[in-house]
Amino acid sequence: MRHLLNTLFVTLEDAYAALDGENIVIRQGDREAGRFPLHILESIYLFTYAGASPALMGKCAREGINLVFLTPQGRFLARTCGESRGNVLLRRTQYRVADDPWQSCRIARNFIFGKLSNARQVLDRTRRDHAMRIDEGAFLDASGQLQGLMAQVLETSSLEELRGLEGAGATIYFRLFDDMILRNKEAFFFRGRSRRPPMDNVNALLSFVYTMLGSDCACALEAVGLDSYVGFLHRDRPGRTSLAQDLLEELRPCMADRFVLTLINDRIVSPEDFQQQENGAVLLTPEGRRRVQKEWQSRKQQKITHPYLKEKIEWGLVPYAQALLLSRCLRDDLDGYPPFLWK
Numbered sequence: 001m002r003h004l005l006n007t008l009f010v011t012l013e014d015a016y017a018a019l020d021g022e023n024i025v026i027r028q029g030d031r032e033a034g035r036f037p038l039h040i041l042e043s044i045y046l047f048t049y050a051g052a053s054p055a056l057m058g059k060c061a062r063e064g065i066n067l068v069f070l071t072p073q074g075r076f077l078a079r080t081c082g083e084s085r086g087n088v089l090l091r092r093t094q095y096r097v098a099d100d101p102w103q104s105c106r107i108a109r110n111f112i113f114g115k116l117s118n119a120r121q122v123l124d125r126t127r128r129d130h131a132m133r134i135d136e137g138a139f140l141d142a143s144g145q146l147q148g149l150m151a152q153v154l155e156t157s158s159l160e161e162l163r164g165l166e167g168a169g170a171t172i173y174f175r176l177f178d179d180m181i182l183r184n185k186e187a188f189f190f191r192g193r194s195r196r197p198p199m200d201n202v203n204a205l206l207s208f209v210y211t212m213l214g215s216d217c218a219c220a221l222e223a224v225g226l227d228s229y230v231g232f233l234h235r236d237r238p239g240r241t242s243l244a245q246d247l248l249e250e251l252r253p254c255m256a257d258r259f260v261l262t263l264i265n266d267r268i269v270s271p272e273d274f275q276q277q278e279n280g281a282v283l284l285t286p287e288g289r290r291r292v293q294k295e296w297q298s299r300k301q302q303k304i305t306h307p308y309l310k311e312k313i314e315w316g317l318v319p320y321a322q323a324l325l326l327s328r329c330l331r332d333d334l335d336g337y338p339p340f341l342w343k
Helices: 054-063 087-099 101-129 136-155 159-174 201-223 242-265 286-300 315-330
Strands: 002-004 007-010 016-020 023-028 031-037 043-047 066-070 076-080 274-276 282-284 303-305 312-314
Touching: 007 315, 016 054, 054 066, 054 076, 066 201, 076 201, 087 101, 087 315, 101 136, 101 159, 101 242, 136 159, 201 242, 201 282, 201 286, 201 315, 242 286, 242 315, 282 286, 286 315, 303 315, 312 315
Parallel strands: 007 043, 043 066
Antiparallel strands: 002 007, 016 023, 023 031, 066 076, 274 282, 303 312
16 A cells, blocks of 8 residues: 555555545455545545445545546556546646647656656666676767757757657667667567567567556546546547557656566567567567566566655556646646656
């Protein structure tokens, strides 16, 4: 369990939430695992199939406490909220900001600033940990270029220019991605990003992990009452969770790319986990997908100190913390959206 930003996260898979007077009580079988006063909470996230008592659901609805039900893996199921919760007002604000290019850019540039900062950290950490196995000068140069782009991102007020800076940063970063693959280069190599379909093992991994992380981002946004389909950098497109893609940008390097590199460099995946289709596309086998999903769930349980909140949380709660911060930014509770800057 984690109490963060007036939000209670219950991540015990067999936990049941009940009402006791003015308190929420978390039970595991006959054991009381936690007790919290409801008046200090704005939201409750239950990552459990056991659920909550009708009395607690009714109390939360009356008091305007956002009660969110998710699977233990983080898939959004449902949300109950009272009339006073204000999700309609939050979404109306989101839509107004999305319709204003300048306001959209003001938020979107923080997503991209976070992405470039985290990409730079990935390069710097590789340079620090594996200096003898890489071209250190190339990594230093790329890190400096990304730092220069970060300064430009903060100055831009154009979404088109912002997309250009993001693309330039991605080119610099991915130019060195193959150098960060340190084992089994015959089977795992990176010659450039290929999607729909991925054309090699590394791109197959990246696409699969990006899809899982994107789903987590969409669930997090829906859980706080935002519309995951209406973005600021990624514009409206039928069937695309554009705001989730916005949030995904800053988390790609530190959550997805580092995870893919770990899978390869620690030999968690092997060439046998992939299969090539007749059209040349490369996909994970069913067994390969299960292995990656298992490792992904394990990675999300690892702890990290959130750089803005200065609290220890699981990696899996990072999208939820960022979604909460974004909602507070839109409500003008914060001066701006603080991106997740990995250290």
